[in-house]
Amino acid sequence: MSIRKLLAKIHLFLGLGTGLLFTVIALSGAVYTWEPELSRIAYQQEVKAMDLPFVSISEIRSTLQKHFPEGDFRTALYRDPESSIEVLLYVPGTYYHAQINPYTAELIHLQDMNKGWLNYTKKLHRNLLLGNVGREIVHWVTLLALPLLISGLVIWWPGRGWPRKSSFRIKWSGPPRKTNRDLHTNLGFYATWVLIFALITGIYWGFGAVRETIKQLSGEKNMSWEVPHSIPPETGQFAVNDVVLNRLIADYHSNFSESEVRIGIPHAKDDPVQISVIAPKKGINAIDHYYHDQYSGEGIAGDFQYGLARNRSSFERINGMVYDIHFGTILGLPGRILVFLASMIAASLPITGFFIWTGRKKHTIQKGA
Template sequence: MIKYLLRKRRKKESLFKYIMSVLHLWLGLLSSVIIFIVCLSGSIYAFKTQIENLIDSDVVYIKSNNSSKIAIDTILNNFENQFGGATNITVFKENNKSILVSSFSRNNIGVSAYYNPISGELLGTKNQNSIAFFDFILEVHRFLLAGDVGKFINGVAVLMFIFLLFSGFIIWLPKRINQLKKSLKIKLDAKFYRVNYDLHRVLGFYSILLLFFISVTGLYVSFHWVKNVVIVGLGGDSIVISDTNIALKASLSSSFNVLFDDLSTKENTVIKQKSDLQTLLIKTDSVLKYNGTKVIQLANENTKSININKMNTDNLLHFYVPDKIEFSIDGKVRKQELFTNLPLHEQFKLIAKPLHTGEIMGLPSIIIYFLISLVGCSLPITGFIIWFKKISKNNV
């Protein structure tokens, strides 16, 4: 078996490139199944919002007209009368979308309902089957359905994958500059094994930067030391975890939950605000003068504040970046957090999730991430075929 995992060093092959090639094979075989699962589940989850909106299209979308919209407080009252206390309200920037009101308890159990922004009537709730499906996909992507053990295996496999990207690039590098053109093309009219070989090398090269970026942002929410390296590298303070800092330890251990939950899980009872939300929305729009989706996080016993996050795409790259205004329950502005004014490491914390999933630039970047994730799925398969062909040839 060893001879299949430790090939002979080629003539004029550098020792460094030989070692990279052997490690590329070993780590590729070790991590191939996990990488395939992670990339496939990630590519499916990338379209979560679009698929859910398609399934719930009859309640998500409304006929757009020039009628004035009802006060958001009326919609909140309707929700509370029908389902109990709410935690989040989403007011989409598109005029043809309904308003989403949600409630989540400490057990992450709640309801998400869509309301007509003009009449205030209940249009329906989110499809429970689609919610269950994407919860399953996310559990596979994060934990491999094996809890903390699966999370650790997942993280180690992704670390291996990052090394595979580096070693793959070293192996790909042509010996001479005149061979570069050949290394950038797939010879589709060749035999199967040659096409497979080209697919592995060429697609791997073209996707290396994005796959590396997706992998690193995934590790950011998996391992404390990666989070620390990124934050310090971006100018923030080192995060120190000790037995006396249990709250921080718990916060970091649940970082995937924080980044991937569409709605915040509330540990505390929602408290009644003393000011009307419609006034707060008007105040928000007077400060943040652009058209963007607004998410209202209602007050609870812990924060005793109302946070309104507004998504801004009025920037050079049209990134979906959040600005936040924090209000007291009596409607006074406590704090304004404009994304552009935050230090770099704080900006990264806010956009780590959309950077990882591809949502950062909307549907165009989601499609790109989807295709790149499919390439990530293919690399373990094409790589295994290359290795299997070699051992089959040696057995002949």
């Protein structure tokens, strides 16, 4: 048996074995590519801009205590003038996002992030709604999809010479069987060059051994980091100082008016106040983290694992790029469109491939008769 025929059999068996799951994972991933825009609609994040200062942490806390006292206030994300403030709240077994009007502190929307169609779409992509078992299935389907795509690319290339022009086009006027084959092989060729990156990043997330290997190669395992701490007063019980938090978020939101600013709420007496400055549409590696003493508000300097973006280690840069590559955000809107289209094509490949297979079987039976 030639290598080409062997690859064709591998392609067939992998496709039949993982096709349905691959379609579900790819289709849900295509939808989730537009998570920021869908969240803005589903969670009512858009507000009317007003010529008023943004509300303080104290005002947000007052709203939460009134409407959702059981929620453990963790972070507040201050965004642009036409977006709500997004608050992260923990409750046993789940977590919530609360959308707060930045001018009135009104609670606009409260969402359990383990429920809702958009969160189910995310879970469908990550674990097929089957928890840890589903997560492992997704990891292995992703791994097997890589040789599936590569073998398909080899099969697409002609045995002799260079591909013809027809190998890059879809003949809509031809018989359905030929059109279906073009949809599978020719669209698959185009999508493969994008999907390979989505699969490699998915494998990175799915298998700890891959991440540990990159950590070792990058020297991350040999690095040590300082841990930022607040200096608690010698007397008195721990209590969150909203005066300091109010001042810090007002200063940062004013100084970084073109960026989003997330402030963390301390939960232990030596916790620092962590403030993250997020440059919109520039990816995870464009986030700067700052630390302040929760009692005095003074900045805390040190060699921290998560600090300024320019000081990030090689491994952390790679780790940050993985998400941006997976969903195409590394190339901005064009990259997201590419990933969306490639994912939609990917979802169709097991279907068109199945029709190719059944068509061949039918043709073989008729020929034998």
